[in-house]
Amino acid sequence: MRRLLFLLPLVGFLALAAMFKWGLGHDPRTLPSMLIDRPVPEMALAALPGRPADSGLNTAHLKGRVSLVNIFGSWCIACVQEHPYLMQIKKSGIVPIYGIDWRDDPVEGARWLAKNGDPYDRVGIDPAPGRTAIDFGVTGAPESFIVDKDGVIRYKHIGPITPDNWQSTLLPIIRELSK
């Protein structure tokens, strides 16, 4: 036993190396959202300018059926990448998408949707300091939340929705929750 003691530093090194390896592959930004399995935050977001006043977004709208809440902004570059796919999801009619125009000039937000198409069933504006986005624990755009029929957040997706992650992750969760 004692003769094997000389291996101790090697064992220690390997343990440390394993820890660092784990740390390298572990992106702290993908920490699970605090909001998972909690009701959507209370909100009453105004409509975009030029739209009917009742086309904004509030908490009650997120109850009754599974929905997708999408944080976006006309300033957000990755949102442009995600947008065509949101349009496709909208066309498929699988799930209503609710948009939160975050930290944006609402006029710019409305213009952006007019130009690129509007995949949202409702859009609420959340100008700086983005209280609702902070209530959602948002760290950047785009971010999407799957909300179940009872208005409880069940999944958080950071970054653009792509055909890949939609098929492999988001759609199965939505299907499961829609049962």
Place this chain on the structure above:
Amino acid sequence: MRRFVLAAMLMVLSAPAIAVDPSEMLPDPKQEERAQDLGKGLRCMVCQSESIEDSNADLAKDLRIIVRERIAKGETDDQVRKFVVDRYGDYVLLKPPFKASTLILWVGPFVLLLAGIVAVFGFYRRRGTAAPAQPAPLTPEEKRRLDALLKDGQ
């Protein structure tokens, strides 16, 4: 030269710059100080290694404003911190809280230090007791050889 030294000394004394815009500051300097102390312990979630007080990121600015609003409303530091942690998790605290899941983080280094002290202590004690006893005295035969060798060398 003397001026240079003075400037260098003043630089050491000056407080590190913070990102707070004067327009964000609370009118009550006591409350503003509390907000800054609190904000220095809150991670800017988009910069990761900066506090919200140090960062120019939009999200950090938003959180600074919200922290100040809550302090102005009369909330305690713990209440404000809880508000942020409820939304962003313990990760938002630059100084991790002391609880079961972070125990190894806080206690680990001291445990290792103690283990090291015990190991060093054990090593020296063992060496002390294991020191070889006085060698046996030379036999007359050995003594004669030694004398001969010594004489040889001269």
